[in-house]
Amino acid sequence: MARFQAPKGVSEYVPARSTYFDYVRGTIIESARVAGYQLMELPIFEDTELFSRGVGESTDVVQKEMYTFEDRGGRSITLRPEGTAGVMRAVIEHNLDRGQLPVKVYYSGAFFRAERPQAGRFRQFYQVGIEAIGLADPRIDVEVIAVADRAFKELGLTKYRLEITSLGDALTRQNYLVELRKYIATIPLDAETAARAELNPLRLFDDKREEVRSMMQSAPVLMDYLTGESTEDFRRVQELLNLLGINFVINNRMVRGLDYYTGTAFEFVHSDLGAQSGIGGGGRYDGLMAQLGGQELSGIGFGLGVDRILMACEAEGISLPEGFGLDLFIVPLGTGDAALKIAENLRERGIHVDLAFGDKALKGGMKSADRSGATYSIVIGADELDSGIVALKEMKTGESTSVTLSALAQELIERISNFGEHS
Ligand code: HAM
Numbered sequence: 001m002a003r004f005q006a007p008k009g010v011s012e013y014v015p016a017r018s019t020y021f022d023y024v025r026g027t028i029i030e031s032a033r034v035a036g037y038q039l040m041e042l043p044i045f046e047d048t049e050l051f052s053r054g055v056g057e058s059t060d061v062v063q064k065e066m067y068t069f070e071d072r073g074g075r076s077i078t079l080r081p082e083g084t085a086g087v088m089r090a091v092i093e094h095n096l097d098r099g100q101l102p103v104k105v106y107y108s109g110a111f112f113r114a115e116r117p118q119a120g121r122f123r124q125f126y127q128v129g130i131e132a133i134g135l136a137d138p139r140i141d142v143e144v145i146a147v148a149d150r151a152f153k154e155l156g157l158t159k160y161r162l163e164i165t166s167l168g169d170a171l172t173r174q175n176y177l178v179e180l181r182k183y184i185a186t187i188p189l190d191a192e193t194a195a196r197a198e199l200n201p202l203r204l205f206d207d208k209r210e211e212v213r214s215m216m217q218s219a220p221v222l223m224d225y226l227t228g229e230s231t232e233d234f235r236r237v238q239e240l241l242n243l244l245g246i247n248f249v250i251n252n253r254m255v256r257g258l259d260y261y262t263g264t265a266f267e268f269v270h271s272d273l274g275a276q277s278g279i280g281g282g283g284r285y286d287g288l289m290a291q292l293g294g295q296e297l298s299g300i301g302f303g304l305g306v307d308r309i310l311m312a313c314e315a316e317g318i319s320l321p322e323g324f325g326l327d328l329f330i331v332p333l334g335t336g337d338a339a340l341k342i343a344e345n346l347r348e349r350g351i352h353v354d355l356a357f358g359d360k361a362l363k364g365g366m367k368s369a370d371r372s373g374a375t376y377s378i379v380i381g382a383d384e385l386d387s388g389i390v391a392l393k394e395m396k397t398g399e400s401t402s403v404t405l406s407a408l409a410q411e412l413i414e415r416i417s418n419f420g421e422h423s
Helices: 017-033 048-055 060-064 084-093 138-155 170-185 191-199 201-206 210-216 228-243 306-315 336-348 362-372 382-387 405-415
Strands: 045-047 068-070 076-079 103-112 124-133 160-166 262-270 278-284 299-305 328-332 353-355 376-380 389-394 400-404
Touching: 017 103, 017 124, 017 138, 017 306, 045 048, 045 084, 048 060, 048 076, 048 084, 084 103, 084 124, 084 299, 124 138, 124 306, 138 160, 138 228, 138 262, 138 278, 138 299, 138 306, 160 228, 170 201, 191 201, 201 210, 228 262, 262 299, 262 306, 278 306, 299 306, 328 336, 328 362, 336 353, 336 376, 336 405, 362 376, 376 382, 376 405, 382 389, 389 405, 400 405
Parallel strands: 328 353, 328 376
Antiparallel strands: 045 076, 068 076, 103 124, 124 299, 160 262, 262 278, 278 299, 376 389, 389 400
């Protein structure tokens, strides 16, 4: 019978790579949690209009990339292409904006964009994102950036750079767009591109075609139109990034693919990933909440692409830290019940344990131990049960130490250097 295959362009993770994925995603989430961000678990589908209004009609995401369908009740539903609009919807719906500000949340899950699949570009992909809503202060801009930067450093990534820009406030953009429109009126564009430019002239900076790119080279740059206040905010962001020792470069031609951005905007770019080098991006969004029917509250956040960050870790040759996977593999020799009981006792103490099932001979059992990737192994036969002493073998070196069964848990806890972090 014909076998099924996953739909084209989706990313999926199965063992053993899924453990690595879990580690990468967990590290990002932990970086958000240590900074006080709390989980927001939201639906994967929403009203289509939430995205067309929130993300913006002129964007590729809304124009070409949404998975939109009618549900059985005739409502137009869209699989979430990004997380920020949904978070705003939930903040408004649950009146979180009426409580203590800023509201600081993180989310993690699958997102959907009907893009042309290629290396690092998927139709279903994974993001961890954070949003800090209700405070317009460069300090929180930098806190948000620092959450991402800490996660990358924690993972051991080095070949990435942070690019920042300011998209200014409403007045900045009003002044700038007048000049940009004037410039665009002087260049020849086909009807479709002209219509896009009409909706949002900034989108032309995003155009991948060489002729459009070269024409936009001499277009006016938004950074030159920043108001006094926006200039000061941007200066403060840079000052604070320096204070925290976070390296950055200014990219005054950055165009984010979503329409809601204002003020600080940023992207993290990895140098080993080829065309899909953006491992994360975000920025401030002044008007989004009001646009979705809420109060006039500003916010800032990011979305990090977990799939690409995983690829970046692999490209940099970063291996899974010891202690993230299994700590111990038990090989029972005719002692299955006792071994299961020992495994359970160790698991209760937070030690990651697996064991061989079935009546495997010593050789087969040791093969399983090898394959499990566990840091240590023990063999438990009748002798070990009688004497209460096992040989704790370190798999990497082959070195064995005699340990009593009653002291085994303590011995392992002491040996696992980052114990606690992984449990
Ligand atoms: P974004 O720049 O559209 O921003 O996406 C963030 C990250 O998601 C990208 O940098 C990339 O790593 C990853 N990503 C996007 N599309 C794909 C894809 N097709 N395949 C693989 N990875 C992808 C947002 O989504 C905003 N909601 C971020 C944000 C939060 N801004 C403010 N708050």
